Amino acid sequence: MVPETFATDAGLDRDDDDFDPVFEEEDPALPDHRYLDRELSWLAFNKRVLELAEDDSLPVLERANFLAIFASNLDEFFMVRVAGLKRRIATGIAVPTNNGVSPSDALDDILVAAHELQSRHAAVWHDLVAPSLADAGITVVTWDTLADDVKADLGEYFSSQIFPVLMPLAVDPAHPFPYISGLSLNLSIRVRNTKTGREEFARLKVPQMLPRFVPVDTAKSPEAVRYITLEDLIAEHLDYLFPGMEILEHHVFRVTRNEDMEIEEDESENLIQALERELLRRRFGPPIRLEITEDMDDVTLGLLVRELDITDREVYRLQGPLDLGGLFSLSALDRPDLRYPKHVPSTALQLQPNEPNGKADIFQAVSKRDVLVHHPYESFATSVQAFLEQAAADPNVLAIKQTLYRTSGDSPIIEALIDAAEAGKQVLALVEIKARFDEANNITWARKLEKAGVHVVYGLVGLKTHCKLALVIRQEGNTLRHYSHIGTGNYNPKTSRIYEDFGLFTADDQVGKDLTRLFNELSGYAIEKKFKRLLVAPLHLRKGLLKAIDTERRNAEAGRPSGIRIKVNSIVDEAIIDGLYRASQAGVPIDIWVRGICSLKPGVPGMSETIRVRSVLGRYLEHSRIFSFVGDGEQKTYIGSADMMHRNLDRRVEALVRLTDPNHLAEIEGLFDLAMDEGTMSWYLDADGTWTRHAVDGDGRRLVDVQEKVMRSVATRRRSRSRR
Structure with missing residues (x-):
């Protein structure tokens, strides 16, 4: 097995098989040779x-x-x-x-x-x-x-x-x-x-x-x-x-x-x-x-x-x-x-126990309001892992459904699913055994799950299942409640310590119904329908994003507030890039935060003058995917598993979920503000494909490190909570 590196779910994502560009009908308003190799x-x-x-x-x-x-x-x-x-x-x-x-x-x-x-x-x-x-x-x-x-x-x-x-x-x-x-x-x-x-x-x-x-x-x-x-x-x-x-x-x-x-x-x-x-x-x-x-x-x-x-x-x-x-x-x-100074992830504020040395009730916390966690600054063990372990042990939990793309055979996630199945719960694990370079490992622990009584399925013919989803069905009185987790990263405790990712916990009934339908499609024969709070590939994700991009274009042309901010591992898809070019031509301010591949040319007069592209590399592997649209004052922000590549949009099952909590929207905007600030350490992309590192200011002082700043911010929030 190739070691987990920056290429894992990163530059290559280990499944980089995009050799069939999907070109839209040629737009005469856009020049030829408008993509970087x-x-x-x-x-x-x-x-x-x-x-x-x-x-x-x-x-x-x-x-x-x-x-x-x-x-x-x-x-x-x-x-x-x-x-x-x-x-x-x-x-x-x-x-x-x-x-x-x-x-x-x-x-x-x-x-x-x-x-x-x-x-x-x-x-x-x-x-x-x-x-x-x-x-x-x-x-x-x-x-x-x-x-x-x-x-x-x-x-x-x-x-x-x-x-x-x-x-x-x-x-x-x-x-x-x-x-x-x-x-x-x-x-x-x-x-x-x-x-x-x-x-x-x-x-x-x-x-x-x-x-x-x-x-x-x-x-x-x-x-x-x-x-x-x-x-x-x-x-x-x-x-x-x-x-x-x-x-x-x-x-x-x-x-x-x-x-x-x-x-x-x-x-x-x-x-x-x-x-x-x-x-x-x-x-x-x-x-x-x-x-x-x-x-x-x-x-x-x-x-x-x-x-x-x-x-x-x-x-x-x-x-x-x-x-x-x-x-x-x-x-x-x-x-x-x-080495870098040691960092111990903190527990997300809403998931912290009420008593010292106590144990938090994940379901109770999530039932009150959505919880957004940011790894590795916030702990995977006390959020995602605790969520599944609590679900496995809770007698009121009737069913657990989860996608698994990359994890380790000795993972507590696997053990939690096995414990749940052995306790008599209905457990469905959708295992993507085609995750490149992890195929043999995935086959091994898929068989381990099957032996424990977990219902293991391998997704849809011709599609990889890349979405990061967990759904828990819990009996509460006379009703069944859905507790959902939608993430940007794999259910892997090891990589969660070095991969930067977001995850949303929600008890929103609409999200639960969306996930229920999606899991039914993945394990049965249902035909995909539109979802309420999710954008799902391969049928609706590209269309949904292109519609949101075009809405920003029309808002700008009408003189209304507009703006687009996207954070991805890679952006290659021609249709998405062309949509962003057209939005830029209308004057929409566009920020692209990309870690790996970027085929978009920023700053080209008459085509992409309003587009800025930045890249952040450092202690942690920037892995989260975020899509944010000003929406004439009604901000729409999504997080999820999809990069802007042909494989993600056409040959994978991907899911984005819309954030609705104002605090979460503000947190995402603050993160973008930090990453795009000229006082922040990052690489700038020029129109010719040259990346230039900006690490020090004119006086030779080091610029702000995004990851260090976020680390300190999360630690400060935790200390302020502990003093209350």
Whole structure:
């Protein structure tokens, strides 16, 4: 499994399969080539991640983590986006990209940009982050810098802990070139038989289950530690593996394979069986990238290029070490002084218990008024998790219905659903097993739920179920009440600590009825109808948003108050972008807050002069989706799971819910005011696709950090409540 990173439900969202742009009828009032290339925009997003690693004002272990995030993000980009483009080129699909460029030309541009970014990434490690870590007492050393006694100790460690699990594979007429698994780290080795003089080639896989960075001085304190990379340690002991042979050359290389999946869904076939078959096929996808260390000789490189059937432009010659995603392992170091200050999420005010050390009654709180929670500033455990655990234990709860897109097998959410089913409640779990790179995990815990008596369904053929919904039916006197949760993020306690998301709890009967109908459609054969307080994809979400955007345009033309504010992970959908362009032409002020891809060109005279685009990256992954419209003084604000991409609007079940509480509307507006303020740290997008970071003012003072400001604001609210 690929580590949870900024690409998870982020730049790539791990399900980035939008290769079929949906163009509206051409509008003569809008120019051609009015979209930024989505692939290059994604690379620009990852460049912003890299700029965080370059920022020496950040704690150095966090900078190392951003290097790891960059590496993991780029791996997914190649496995999915580059793989998809190559598939289109190979199959002769000539549909141009969203900015009118042919797939072949688009791939050329991507590979040029990717080469530049990967080289810069390696340089940031060598020139900036590694020296800063060394200044803090954390050093990654090479074998030749070690004293003899240290080498001896490491030799014993190699003999006892590493050597037994290594598997060298020879390549000769009796041994064909071995399969190289995707993202594995490997050593290419050329040896000479000292008796015959014959040269041979071998491949050695670096075991992924062993620590990537091996401690050199195990007795020292965390304040002064040295590491050697696992591949360096193995390389210095190749004589153990090839006794009697002369080691001529050894180099590190890494292959990325096409891991894009195409599941042919058939009403008559078991979806899990189809998915398991496709997972097996994924392992053997064709290579699309070869990373090598800069010292690799031409003979070895020629062999790899030939055997892997890869082109020269798909070779990335880099400063070692390769795969800086391994830097994630440094997060285990006990060095809080080199990290962001610890933050403990607070409990949302309305969900705080009335008595110290007491337990809040979630149902009682939500029955009084809607509750809006903001993670990770406010606790997932004392809100979403507590809601489901209380529902599972409450004898008055008759049924629980929930969507599950990504969670962990040991999740308390899963346990709560199992407990509820074992207590005799009706429990429905709609599991999206096609969530990319989590398919195998999802199959495992879906079967666990089924064994416990939970009704598990897998959604609709041809659509992914991406909405984040939970519905609890509770008997209260002679009536049944609906308690609903609609969120912007997954029901995942682990990612809730690093993903910024909103969630609405409501006992509004209309929302409950909307969710009841939606769950019936997802588990049965109902035909989708319009909903009262929800906007639901694929039938109504795009239409609803376009109508709201056009209403703002007409209000501006009539001289009435107007304004649009949108916060998303990515905005690519041409129809939505064109609607925003038309609104801008009418003078509507438009703020777009996007973390990842943005195909919209802001600030173009006559087209998008009133549009500002900002991006915020930092300690937490900005993940919430918000859509706010001034509405001639009657503000309409929605939160939910959908990004403005073709897949979200056309091939997924997504849901947005309208906020109605004035306090919630004010909170959202305050958040936008903060993010768009010139005194706030963020990246600004120019019309040519360039993102410029604004981190300091004219006097060199650091600008306000959105996430730190929100963190302090939530903590202040909690302290004021505790004093009352």
